Amino acid sequence: MYRILNAHDANVGVPQVSAHCDIPCKIYDPMISLVAALSVVRLIDIMHETMESGDPTSIGAQNTIARCVIRKEEEAEKVKQEVRVTWGDYFKAPQIEQFPNIHELAHKIMMKASNCKQEVSREDGLQLVELVNEFSTAFWKTKGIEVERKVSPYPPSLEIVYPVL
Numbered sequence: 001m002y003r004i005l006n007a008h009d010a011n012v013g014v015p016q017v018s019a020h021c022d023i024p025c026k027i028y029d030p031m032i033s034l035v036a037a038l039s040v041v042r043l044i045d046i047m048h049e050t051m052e053s054g055d056p057t058s059i060g061a062q063n064t065i066a067r068c069v070i071r072k073e074e075e076a077e078k079v080k081q082e083v084r085v086t087w088g089d090y091f092k093a094p095q096i097e098q099f100p101n102i103h104e105l106a107h108k109i110m111m112k113a114s115n116c117k118q119e120v121s122r123e124d125g126l127q128l129v130e131l132v133n134e135f136s137t138a139f140w141k142t143k144g145i146e147v148e149r150k151v152s153p154y155p156p157s158l159e160i161v162y163p164v165l
Contacts, residue, residue, distance in 0.1 A: 028090045030136040033082035034160050037132045039075040040116050041125035041156045043068045048122070072120075076113040079128065083109050083135060095142040105135055129158055136161040 047068045050061050087106040096102055112128045115121070133149070140147045146164045151157050 028086045028139070030082070030086060030132065030139050030161075033079045033086075033132050034129070034136060036075045036078040036082065037113075037125070037129045038152055038154075038156060038158060038160065040072055040079070040113075040128060041122060041158065043072040043075065044116075044120050044122050044125050045156055047072075047120055073117050076116045076128075079113045079132060080110055083132070086139065087135075090139070091142075095138075098142055099138040102135075102138055105131065105138070109135060126158070129160065133159070133161045 047065055050056065050064045050068075055061060056065075083106055087102065091099075091102050099105075109128070109131045112124060112131055115124045116128055137147050140161070140163045147161045148164055149159045150162055152160050
């Protein structure tokens with residue numbers, strides 16, 4: 001079937017195109033992964049707060065914990081997905097030359113996000129945010145854009161990298 005369609009396209013003169021990006025070029029932005037990493041920390045905080053206040057065995061507490069676990073899993077996976085696409089599609093030879101450790105950094109983010117899915121360690125969450133900050137810094141610097149760190153305006157109120165536009 002493939003050969004038939006290719007022959008037909010060649011005879012009719014259908015132009016062949018190919019895509020090299022998952023999303024339209026030039027609209028990558030690491031902010032989604034940063035917000036997701038912050039969300040992981042916030043969800044871990046809510047789980048700990050729930051266990052420390054009132055009756056952690058109550059149905060309400062169990063419901064809160066269950067919902068937080070599900071969301072924490074989703075947000076950690078979102079970090080992995082966003083970094084994976086940006087790393088795989090955006091970082092090419094010129095960017096890799098500028099940041100030769102980008103492969104190692106992306107791998108560390110994948111591993112730390114997996115740790116965050118498996119555990120409820122705030123320290124792992126904080127490390128994930130820091131790794132994504134490093135990734136974000138590298139991303140913006142490859143575009144010639146300086147960055148600054150500011151405390152996010154929402155809980156858990158951690159420093160994140162913002163481009164100076």
